[in-house]
Amino acid sequence: MSVSVPDQFSDAVQEPDLAVHLLEEDGPYPNNESLPLLIYTQALRSTVETPARTFEQVFQAHNWRGAWRNGIFPYHHYHSTAHEVLGIAEGHAAVQLGGDGGLAVDVAAGDVLVLPAGVAHKNRGASGDFLVVGAYPDGQNWDLKRGEPGDRPEADRNIEQVPLPALDPVYGANGPVQEHWGAMD
Numbered sequence: 001m002s003v004s005v006p007d008q009f010s011d012a013v014q015e016p017d018l019a020v021h022l023l024e025e026d027g028p029y030p031n032n033e034s035l036p037l038l039i040y041t042q043a044l045r046s047t048v049e050t051p052a053r054t055f056e057q058v059f060q061a062h063n064w065r066g067a068w069r070n071g072i073f074p075y076h077h078y079h080s081t082a083h084e085v086l087g088i089a090e091g092h093a094a095v096q097l098g099g100d101g102g103l104a105v106d107v108a109a110g111d112v113l114v115l116p117a118g119v120a121h122k123n124r125g126a127s128g129d130f131l132v133v134g135a136y137p138d139g140q141n142w143d144l145k146r147g148e149p150g151d152r153p154e155a156d157r158n159i160e161q162v163p164l165p166a167l168d169p170v171y172g173a174n175g176p177v178q179e180h181w182g183a184m185d
Contacts, residue, residue, distance in 0.1 A: 001175060001176060002014050002134050003016070003018075003168075003171045003172075003175050004084055004171060004175075006061070006171065006172065006173035008061070009054075009057075009058055009061070011045070011152050012044060012045055012046050012054045012160075013043060013044060013045070013058060013170060013171070014043065014044075014050045015060070016040035016041050016042050016043040016111075017040075017041040017042065018038065018039070018040060018041075018176055019034055019038070019039040019041070020036045020037070020038060020039075020141055020176070021037045021039070021094075021097070021098075021103055022035075022037075022095065022123065022142065023036075023037055023098035023102055023103065024098075025118055026098050026099030026100065026120065027099060027100075027101075027104055027147070028029055028099070028147030028151070028152075029076060029078060029098065029099035029102075029118075029119075030078070030080075030118040030155055030156055031078075031098050031099070031102070031118050031119050031122035031145050032116040032117060032118040032119055032122060033114075034056045034157060035083075035116035035180075035181050036116070036176070036180050037098070037110070037113070037116065037119050038112075038113070038114040038180060039105065039107075039111070039112070039114075040111060040112040040114070040170060040176070041110075041111050041113065041177050042111065042160060043087075043110060043112045043170050044087070044110040044111075044112075045108070045110070046110060048110075049154065050122060051087075051089040051090065051110070052079060052087075052090070052131060052133050055067075055089055055133035056133055056135075057088035058087075058169070058170055059085060059087070059133070059135040059169050059170075060115060060135075062167040062168060062170070062171075062172050063138040063165070063167055064135040064136065064137055064138070064165070064167075064169040065135060065137075065138045065141075066105050066135055066136050067134065067135040068130075068133070068134050069131060069132070069133055070092065070121035070130055070132060070163060071093075071123060071130055071131070072086065072095060072107070072121060072122070072126075072132055072136070073122065073123060074122065074124075075122055075129050076078055076099055076100075076120045076121070076122045076147055077116075077120065077122070077144055077145060077146050078118055078119055078120045078121065078145050078147075079117055079118075079136075079142040079143055079145065080117055080118060080143055080145055080151075080154075080155035080156075080158035080159050080162075081117065081140065081142060081143045081158050081162060082136040082137065082140035082141060082142040082143075082162060083115065083116050083117050083137055083162060083165060084114075084115045084120075084134060084135070084136055084142065085112060085113070085114050085115070085136075085142065085169040086112065086113040086115065086131060086133070086134050086169075087111075087132065087133040087134075087135065087137050087170075088109055088110065088111045088112070088130075088132060089105045089109060089131040089132065089133050090109050090130065090131040090132035091108070091126060091127035091128070091129040091131060092106065092107060092108040092109070092126065092130065093101075093106070093114070093123055093124070093125065093126035093130050094122065094123075094124040094125045095107055095121060095122065096117070096120075096121070096122040096124050097113075097115075097119060097120065098119060098120055098150060099120045099147070100102060102120065104124070105111070112169070112170055114168075114176070114177060116162075116181070117158070117159045117162040118155070118156075118159040120134075120147065133156065135169065137163075137165035137166070137169075138165075139163075140163075140165075143158075144179050146164060162178075164181055164182060165177060165181075
């Protein structure tokens with residue numbers, strides 16, 4: 001797929017290597033069997049001087065709100081009421097996606113993870129300078145689920161009801177979200 005880099009961010013954003021993974025349920029983690037996890041490798045140019053601020057601006061411009069800066073929790077967790085984008089601003093980490101039987105990936109500065117509601121994620125180890133910028137589609141309020149007994153079936157019902165975002169968090173109207181998740185009317 002060829003993505004369209006928004007003109008206003010052409011000095012900061014570039015066409016990434018894209019990986020698409022549909023993750024099946026993994027025990028206590030529902031994941032999302034309808035919407036794939038999207039991994040944008042090197043979406044942000046390495047020449048960007050303020051990567052965290054740039055991710056915040058890009059996400060905000062595409063209506064992904066509530067931006068925060070931190071890391072990724074060192075335990076499996078997921079959100080049943082919101083999709084999530086994670087922009088790797090600094091450093092690198094090993095991340096487990098989808099639970100113990102899921103996908104292990106290495107992420108580094110400039111990478112982006114677009115997690116559909118329900119996809120478990122966990123930091124398995126990171127560099128000391130690891131910094132993530134996260135955000136959620138406008139109007140979606142996240143919850144925090146850890147795969148505890150009793151989380152489901154309510155979490156499954158929540159996941160089914162989370163609306164599709166109107167825009168890709170990085171590429172706007174012409175990004176991988178539209179191709180792989182479908183466009184919101």
